[in-house]
């Protein structure tokens with residue numbers, strides 16, 4: 001059974017993330033979307049809120065082999081715990097590549113048996129990041145089409161309050 005973990009801050013989960021997830025869900029038997037619980041990043045959304053939004057997205061997209069969870073500490077330890085042999089990441093631009101290149105080297109050092117698989121961003125979403133969504137939403141712009149439809153109303157209200 002090929003199990004993959006798709007880790008990230010997902011603060012919040014966007015349709016760019018969804019695109020990567022669709023590719024991964026088609027390729028692996030089981031995919032865990034894992035929210036990184038890292039208070040040093042000062043996220044806008046709590047881990048519980050982020051997992052809840054991802055759960056809603058999984059249900060609304062009808063994914064049968066995707067689950068949401070969260071982790072703190074080393075990703076390779078979490079991967080081992082859930083039996084994942086693969087890590088999924090998305091690449092938008094050269095800046096992502098440099099960062100991912102370093103992280104991959106560290107993860108290989110920590111656990112050489114775990115491989116990372118990368119999906120290129122859909123060009124239509126290559127500009128899209130969680131921080132774009134937060135900024136647009138906080139300034140009252142439309143985030144429709146940038147986040148999964150099932151989370152749109154919740155995010156719109158929540159970000160408007162955040163301002």
Ligand code: ADP
Nearest residue numbers: 007008009010016017089090091096121125128
């Ligand atoms: P992190 O803080 O771990 O980078 P993010 O939530 O920003 O977490 O992103 C998680 C993963 O999804 C990363 O590999 C990132 O490059 C990828 N990603 C983010 N936005 C997009 C997008 N629009 N298209 C494709 N991949 C993306």
